[in-house]
Amino acid sequence: MHVTIVFYGCVYVNRVSDQQRTELTSMKVVSAAESSVMMKMNDLTSTKHAMFRVCDVTKVYDMGEVQVQALRGINLELYEHEFVVLLGASGSGKSTLLNIWGGLDVPSSGSVHYHAQELTAASDTDRTRYRRDHVGFVFQFYNLIPSLTARENVELITEIAKSPMNAMDALDMVRMKDRANHFPAQLSGGEQQRVAIARAIAKNPTVLLCDEPTGALDVQTGILVLEAISRINRELGTTTAVITHNAVISRMANRVISLSDGMIAGIENNTERIDASELRW
Numbered sequence: 044m045h046v047t048i049v050f051y052g053c054v055y056v057n058r059v060s061d062q063q064r065t066e067l068t069s070m071k072v073v074s075a076a077e078s079s080v081m082m083k084m085n086d087l088t089s090t091k092h093a094m095f096r097v098c099d100v101t102k103v104y105d106m107g108e109v110q111v112q113a114l115r116g117i118n119l120e121l122y123e124h125e126f127v128v129l130l131g132a133s134g135s136g137k138s139t140l141l142n143i144w145g146g147l148d149v150p151s152s153g154s155v156h157y158h159a160q161e162l163t164a165a166s167d168t169d170r171t172r173y174r175r176d177h178v179g180f181v182f183q184f185y186n187l188i189p190s191l192t193a194r195e196n197v198e199l200i201t202e203i204a205k206s207p208m209n210a211m212d213a214l215d216m217v218r219m220k221d222r223a224n225h226f227p228a229q230l231s232g233g234e235q236q237r238v239a240i241a242r243a244i245a246k247n248p249t250v251l252l253c254d255e256p257t258g259a260l261d262v263q264t265g266i267l268v269l270e271a272i273s274r275i276n277r278e279l280g281t282t283t284a285v286i287t288h289n290a291v292i293s294r295m296a297n298r299v300i301s302l303s304d305g306m307i308a309g310i311e312n313n314t315e316r317i318d319a320s321e322l323r324w
């Protein structure tokens with residue numbers, strides 16, 4: 044069956060019945076937005092479950108006389124348990140998108156769903172709760188508390204989280220259990236970043252968002268950090284998004300999302316993922 048169809052909005056494919064699914068997959072699409080629709084059609088045939096649905100999202104920073112258009116109509120799904128890398132030139136909108144996923148920021152228009160919850164319609168309190176319960180953040184700089192040991196830094200989170208893991212187990216995931224009683228000043232940059240990752244995962248988040256986690260590290264140390272992030276994705280099933288300027292890192296991802304000037308420039312599926320330990324740059 045061939046149906047001629049024009050899409051004007053976002054179609055949430057998980058909401059269609061099996062019959063509609065079969066019909067939709069046999070449609071012939073003829074619209075200006077053909078490529079983005081085709082992306083959604085491909086999703087119809089997959090068994091992946093979307094964790095995030097980003098629909099027609101824009102972000103404008105209003106700086107008084109100047110308006111900065113950081114995102115210009117993003118349509119994207121992020122699937123449960125996947126590992127994505129966000130690539131793009133400086134200023135292309137990577138951090139803005141990550142912050143919107145993480146509930147740190149809201150778009151100027153469009154919608155973002157986390158499963159059935161529409162983050163863009165949530166109150167500040169609900170967005171804070173969403174962040175606290177579901178999201179782990181890792182940034183370029185580790186922001187550990189200098190007067191607390193590695194273990195105590197992680198326990199800051201385990202003491203307030205709803206269903207945390209044991210702080211020592213979190214440190215073990217990043218191979219820092221042996222250094223649990225050391226203070227940040229007694230640890231290298233890469234070791235501090237691994238403690239920061241342990242702190243981020245200790246609440247058992249469903250999604251781990253990493254903004255340039257290896258940006259301040261040398262190659263060998265960066266690889267150890269990427270191994271830790273990869274292990275968390277593999278063993279805990281935590282959906283993971285990593286921002287980087289380093290295209291080599293994209294080889295360890297399931298999908299590579301490239302941004303350019305606030306738009307998606309391309310999405311690539313990696314048929315073969317490279318283990319973090321094999322990366323070199």
Ligand SMILES: Nc1ncnc2c1ncn2[C@@H]1O[C@H](COP(=O)(O)OP(=O)(O)OP(=O)(O)O)[C@@H](O)[C@H]1O
Nearest residue numbers: 104111112113131132133134135136137138139140
């Ligand atoms: N708080 C803000 N106020 C005003 N403009 C902002 C703000 N945050 C980001 N921008 C602008 O939005 C655009 C996208 O920024 P964003 O930080 O998302 O890009 P990026 O791809 O993460 O860049 P980088 O790789 O350099 O971190 C840029 O032009 C930036 O200057």
